[in-house]
Amino acid sequence: MTGTSENNETIIEVTDLTRYYGRLAAVDNISFTVRRGEVFAFLGPNGAGKTTTIKMLTTLIKPSAGTIRLNGYDPIRNQDAARRSFGIVFQDPSLDEELTAYENMVLHGVLYHMPPQIRDERIKMLLQMMQLWERKNEQVKKYSGGMKRRLEIARGLMHLPHILFLDEPTLGLDPQTRNLLWGHIRELNKKEKVTIFLTTHIMEEAERVADTVAVIDHGIIIDQGSPRELVERTGSTSLEEAFLALTGKTIREEGPESFRQMAGQYLRRRRL
Amino acid sequence: MKVIYILWLRQLKRYFRSKSRIIGALGQPLLFLFALGFGLGPVFERAGEGDYLQFLVPGIIAMSILFTSMFNGIEIIWDRQFGFLKETLVAPVSRVNIMLGRTVGGASVAIFQGVIILFIAFLIGFRPADLSGLPVALLFMFLIAILFTALGTAIASLLEDMHGFQLIMNFLVMPLFFLSGALFPIQELPAVVDTLVKINPLSYGVDGLRGSLLGVYHIGLSTDLAVLSVCGLILVIIGAYLFTRIEA
Numbered sequence: 001m002t003g004t005s006e007n008n009e010t011i012i013e014v015t016d017l018t019r020y021y022g023r024l025a026a027v028d029n030i031s032f033t034v035r036r037g038e039v040f041a042f043l044g045p046n047g048a049g050k051t052t053t054i055k056m057l058t059t060l061i062k063p064s065a066g067t068i069r070l071n072g073y074d075p076i077r078n079q080d081a082a083r084r085s086f087g088i089v090f091q092d093p094s095l096d097e098e099l100t101a102y103e104n105m106v107l108h109g110v111l112y113h114m115p116p117q118i119r120d121e122r123i124k125m126l127l128q129m130m131q132l133w134e135r136k137n138e139q140v141k142k143y144s145g146g147m148k149r150r151l152e153i154a155r156g157l158m159h160l161p162h163i164l165f166l167d168e169p170t171l172g173l174d175p176q177t178r179n180l181l182w183g184h185i186r187e188l189n190k191k192e193k194v195t196i197f198l199t200t201h202i203m204e205e206a207e208r209v210a211d212t213v214a215v216i217d218h219g220i221i222i223d224q225g226s227p228r229e230l231v232e233r234t235g236s237t238s239l240e241e242a243f244l245a246l247t248g249k250t251i252r253e254e255g256p257e258s259f260r261q262m263a264g265q266y267l268r269r270r271r272l
Numbered sequence: 273m274k275v276i277y278i279l280w281l282r283q284l285k286r287y288f289r290s291k292s293r294i295i296g297a298l299g300q301p302l303l304f305l306f307a308l309g310f311g312l313g314p315v316f317e318r319a320g321e322g323d324y325l326q327f328l329v330p331g332i333i334a335m336s337i338l339f340t341s342m343f344n345g346i347e348i349i350w351d352r353q354f355g356f357l358k359e360t361l362v363a364p365v366s367r368v369n370i371m372l373g374r375t376v377g378g379a380s381v382a383i384f385q386g387v388i389i390l391f392i393a394f395l396i397g398f399r400p401a402d403l404s405g406l407p408v409a410l411l412f413m414f415l416i417a418i419l420f421t422a423l424g425t426a427i428a429s430l431l432e433d434m435h436g437f438q439l440i441m442n443f444l445v446m447p448l449f450f451l452s453g454a455l456f457p458i459q460e461l462p463a464v465v466d467t468l469v470k471i472n473p474l475s476y477g478v479d480g481l482r483g484s485l486l487g488v489y490h491i492g493l494s495t496d497l498a499v500l501s502v503c504g505l506i507l508v509i510i511g512a513y514l515f516t517r518i519e520a
Binding site for chain 1: 274275278282285286289290354355356358359360361362363364365519520
C-alpha cells in the first residue's frame, strides 16, 4: 500500500453498472467505490470489461443501466463538471504527433478553459517534472514511447483533476521506463493528492502501487480488496497468483455462461 | 470561440508541417489539369468550345477542394482509431464546437489547396477574365470546402474504421466530381445525366467558380450561392448532430 489514501470519502461510486453491446453484457451489473486519494487498480484479463468500464466512467460511452458518481457529479446530468474532475491516459496513444509537446499541452489547457497564465505555469511545472521541458518544442512524433507516455500523464494532470484514469499506462514500455513512470505516478499521487484509477496487466506493478484492487472478468467483479487481502483469500503468495486463481485458464475456456455461474458460486461462498 | 480557434489552428499546423501531404494532395488535380488540359485541349477547341484549359481550371480547383475537404472530414475516423479524438471527446466542451473547429480548420486547408491550384494554373497560362472576380471565387471555394468537410464529418461519424473509405471515394466522391460539370459543359446533356448534375451540389460550386473566374455563369450566381449555402448549412447541422452522437 503506497497511496496517500487518508480518509473514507468516496470519490467514485459505481452502482449496478451495466453495458450491453448487442446482447452481450460487456459489463454486467458491477458496483464498487473508490476512496479519495487512493490508488485503485482495476484488473482483469483481455476483454474482461476494464476498458468498457473506464469508457463509461469517462463519459465516452453511456451505460445501459446503473449509476456513476464522479467527485459527486453524475456524468450524464453534469457532464462538464464530471469531465473537469478527471484526467485520463488512454490505452492507445492520444497525442497529436504532428504538434509539439508544448502545443499538445496548450491545446488541452484551452479545451479545459484554463486561464493562459495558470496554464503556462502548469505546463512548465509538469513538463519539468516529467523531464520533458528541454524538448518541449519538438514534435511528439520524434519522442520515444516512454516520453510519449510521460507527456500523456502530464497532459492528463494539466487541469488539476481530482481523479486520474490510467488505462494500461505502461503497455509496451521497457522495465526501466515503467519504473520511472511509476515513480512519477506515485509522486503525483502524494504531491497532488490525486486519486489514481488504473488498469494494468502487470500484477507486480498493481501489487506495488495499489491500495485497493478489483478483479473483473466477463464483465463481473469477482473480488475486491487490498492486494494483501486478495492474496490471503486465495491462499496465494503474490497478486499474480491470486489473479490467476480468480481468473484461471480453465474457467476462461468454459465460456461466459458457465463462467458466470462459477463466479456467482464463488461470490456466494465468500459471502457465507 | 477559443475552442473553435485552437482546433482550427491545429488543423493548419498539421497541414503546413506535412510537406508530403501538401504535395500528395496536389498530385491528382495537377495530373488532371495537365493531362486533360493539354490532351483534350485541341479536341475542345476544334469543337468550337474555346480554350479547354480556361474551362478546366475552375473544375480542377473544385476537385482539389472536394477531395481535400472530404479527406479532412473523414480524418475523424483516423483520429478515432489512433487516439486524438478521445482527448477532445472527454473535454468539458460542446461537441458542436469541436466539430465546428475541425470543419473550419479542414475547410481552410482545402481552400489553401485550391489557391495553390489556381496559382499553378496561372503559371501554365490560365487567365481570369477579371481579377475583381477573385474574392467571389474565394467565397465559392469557402462554401464548397465547408459543405464537403461537413459531409465528410457526417459520414466519418457513422463509420467505425477506415475500411469504408474506399467505398466513399468510389461511390460518392468520384461521382460527385465527374457529374459536376468540372470536366465538360453541362448544357445539352442526356436527361439522366442532366438530373444527376442538377442534384449535385458541387455543380453549383463549379459553376460559381467558373462564373467568378471567367465571367460566364450557366446556372447563375445567386442560385449557385443559395444552393451551396443552404446545402452547406444543412450538412453542418447534420454533421454536428452525428458528431455529438459518436461513442469512442
